[in-house]
Each structure stands twice: as C-alpha cells, then as structure tokens.
Amino acid sequence: MTNKxxxxxxxAYITDKTLLEEQQIxxxxxxxxxxxxxxxxxxxxxIVKDLFxxxxxxxxxxxxxxDYGKNIEVGxxxxxxxxxxxxxxxxxxxxxxxxxxxxxxxxxxxxxxxPISRNSLYEYxxxxxxxxxxxxGGNTVICPGVHIGNNVVIGAGSVVTKDIPDWSFAAGNxxxxxxxxxxxxxxxxxHNEEIDEEAWNDIxxxxxxxxxxx
Numbered sequence: 001m002t003n004k005x006x007x008x009x010x011x012a013y014i015t016d017k018t019l020l021e022e023q024q025i026x027x028x029x030x031x032x033x034x035x036x037x038x039x040x041x042x043x044x045x046x047i048v049k050d051l052f053x054x055x056x057x058x059x060x061x062x063x064x065x066x067d068y069g070k071n072i073e074v075g076x077x078x079x080x081x082x083x084x085x086x087x088x089x090x091x092x093x094x095x096x097x098x099x100x101x102x103x104x105x106x107x108x109x110x111x112x113x114x115p116i117s118r119n120s121l122y123e124y125x126x127x128x129x130x131x132x133x134x135x136x137g138g139n140t141v142i143c144p145g146v147h148i149g150n151n152v153v154i155g156a157g158s159v160v161t162k163d164i165p166d167w168s169f170a171a172g173n174x175x176x177x178x179x180x181x182x183x184x185x186x187x188x189x190x191h192n193e194e195i196d197e198e199a200w201n202d203i204x205x206x207x208x209x210x211x212x213x214x
Contacts, residue, residue, distance in 0.1 A: 010090055012112075012122040026051070026069045034063045060084065067109070074098065075132065090125030095132035095150065106142045131166070151181060 006013035054073035071088035075096035090108035108125040126145035137156035155171025
C-alpha cells in the first residue's frame with residue numbers, strides 16, 4: 001500500500017513526497033485565504049469553497065489552518081471564527097448550521113505514544129464527525145476519532161476525548177456532559193436571562209423549529 005492509501009484507511013503511515021505535494025497545494029490556498037483583504041467577504045467565501053472538499057454557504061474568518069482542506073466536509077451555513085485549526089489527515093465531517101468559536105482546534109492527527117514508534121515518523125489519522133446544529137466554544141480541542149451528536153454545545157476551553165451524545169451541553173477537561181438541552185432552554189439567552197419579547201417574536205416568525213435528529 002502507498003502511504004496515501006494507508007492514511008486514507010486510517011492506518012499507520014509516513015508523510016512522504018506525494019503527501020507533501022498535496023499539502024503544498026493546500027498551503028497555497030491558505031496563503032490566499034490568510035492574506036486576503038479581510039473585508040472581502042465574497043472573496044473569502046470563494047477561497048473557502050475551493051479549499052474544502054464539500055461546503056455550501058460556508059464562511060471562515062481568517063486566519064485558518066489545515067493540512068489538506070479536501071478532507072474537510074461541512075454542511076450548510078458553516079461558520080468558523082478566527083484562528084481555527086483543523087488537522088485533516090483523516091476526514092472531518094461537520095453537519096449543517098455549525099458554529100466554531102475563536103481558537104478552536106480539531107485534530108484527526110496523532111502519533112504513537114512510545115518514543116521508538118513515534119520517532120520512526122509513522123503517524124495516524126482518525127476521522128472526526130460533528131452533527132448538525134453544533135456550537136463549539138472558544139479554545140475547544142476535539143481529539144482524534146471523536147463523534148459529536150446533533151444539537152450539541154461544547155463549553156469554552158473543553159478538551160473532547162470521547163463521543164458526545166445528541167442534545168447535550170458538555171464542557172471541561174476532559175469534556176463531559178453537564179446537562180441535556182431541552183425545550184426549557186429555547187427562550188434562554190445567557191444563563192437564565194430570557195430572550196426579549198421583540199427578538200423572540202422575530203425568531204418565531206423566521207426560524208424552522210424542526211431539528212435534524214440523525
């Protein structure tokens with residue numbers, strides 16, 4: 001097997017010349033993205049569309065960093081804020097309407113823990129899957145192989161090492177479920193503060209109150 005085939009199969013692989021050439025293509029796109037006029041929103045969106053393997057109406061606030069770009073698949077209305085890093089040596093699949101706060105890191109990449117194996121330059125990538133309607137708080141780290149369900153909020157500063165189920169608010173290091181998100185949370189703005197009546201009426205008139213469960 002080639003190292004590219006091994007990487008795509010989520011097996012041990014070495015970053016050889018072929019994989020470095022793929023990274024060079026990605027880095028040229030990142031160079032454009034990270035040095036574009038930050039007020040050129042249309043230009044940013046076009047570069048992001050070209051960079052990602054799949055996207056629809058995605059936007060990223062530069063700077064943004066990744067290894068390949070084409071291994072990142074995002075659904076509708078994806079938004080990543082400043083200084084997001086996605087190490088996409090394996091697939092990163094993200095659903096619709098997902099928000100990523102500043103300084104979030106998503107790592108599919110890893111190395112063996114024993115120094116003999118690690119110093120051989122073999123590494124691995126394990127896919128990360130994030131569902132629909134997910135918000136990752138600032139400075140969150142998502143570790144290799146993690147699956148996050150639909151309608152989940154991850155609190156700021158969390159390190160997510162294990163799967164998180166649907167409709168959860170989870171936080172901490174290591175990240176754990178704090179509570180289930182329910183209809184009681186629908187009118188909440190910040191902690192127990194209620195959304196004001198004018199804004200809530202606008203939400204009711206504009207938003208789809210059905211949610212993807214799978």
